[in-house]
Structure formats: structure tokens, C-alpha cells
Amino acid sequence: GAVVSQHPSWVICKSGTSVKIECRSLDFQATTMFWYRQFPKQSLMLMATSNEGSKATYEQGVEKDKFLINHASLTLSTLTVTSAHPEDSSFYICSAIKGAAGDGYTFGSGTRLTVV
């Protein structure tokens, strides 16, 4: 099946610093990847759609200047949380679709971000 890798799996950073999270499709090319945020005991909240070679599409209420997304290749999308604050602490998960049927929707391993 499709494999999506995410790195790092967890990170602790100081307030005001920036953190970059990588999402890689290991065995397929993904022209589109997705970034989610998940708070404890809550559902997955779609933040943005990352498009290879073009600007990301952000969901309403998500600050694009704070959550920078770059999809520079068909296998890599990055999410950079800029000027992080404690309220940015969350579980961030990427995903990608493999195949045209849409049934290859696969999640990355997730990144636990803690801002102190």
C-alpha cells in the first residue's frame, strides 16, 4: 500500500521560533498533499491543500503567513509553523492520495508539536 512518511515525529520548540515538518510520499508521486491539525480527543481539521509547483490552498480561518506550505517536488511537502506560540501545540498530520480512485488516501505518521 501507499506509504507516507512524516518527520519529525515529535518536536519541542521555544515560543517565537519556527518549526518545519516534512511529509514524503515514499512509493508514489503525490501532486497533492493535505495538512491536518488535530487537538486532543478531537477530529482531524483540514488546514490546507498542498499543490506541487503552486501555492497551497488554505481552509478558512487558517493563517497562511503563519503556516507556510511548500510542495517543491512530487514526493515532498513541508509545513513550517512560524513564530510558534503555545497555542500552536498540536498533532499535525499530512496525507496524500495515491491512485485515481481516491481509495489510496493515506496519512503520514504525524508530528507532535509542543511549544514552550
Next chain:
Amino acid sequence: GENVEQHPSTLSVQEGDSAVIKCTYSDSASNYFPWYKQELGKRPQLIIDIRSNVGEKKDQRIAVTLNKTAKHFSLHITETQPEDSAVYFCAASQGGSYIPTFGRGTSLIVHP
């Protein structure tokens, strides 16, 4: 857009009992309905899915049913085991490049 409702939010059962999680969707164009299991701190994993051209699909202890007319689908887990404890998400999608819309999740607790 699509709206997916999922119930219950929490489900507590005894080991060996059955568990049923129900979801409804609003967009009649949706034709693909996956279910994900997420253990604490881990990624959601696809456990079973169903397409709109079938009414039921089974894989060992888990099964999914779909009623397109009523726009609802359900996950059934029989002979539950403690390792089934997790959060389960339903989703609805038009397939292809469409992003699935997820339900709010059900926390299943199986007591030994």
C-alpha cells in the same frame, strides 16, 4: 459541501460484545466511504471501506453497511477485544482527487 455526522462520540463495551458506530452524510454525490482507526498518538489507519455500488462489506470481525437512500453508513465490530480500543473516524468522499470529509470520531473503549 459534504457534511458527515458521526455517533456516538464515546462507546464503552465489554470484551466480546459488539460495537456499532453510525454516520450520516449529506452529499448524494459521495460514493466512497472509508473508516479509519486511530490509536493514541498515531496516524489514522484505513480499516475498511465501501463504495456506493455495494450495500455491505465484511472483513473478519468488522463490517460496514451502506444505505444510499437514507445516506447513512455504519461500522460493526463483533467480538470486541481490548486492542480494538481506539478512536474511529468515518469519512465520505466523491473519490478521485476529492478530499474525504471526516466525522468527528468515536472513542471506543473495550473493557476486559
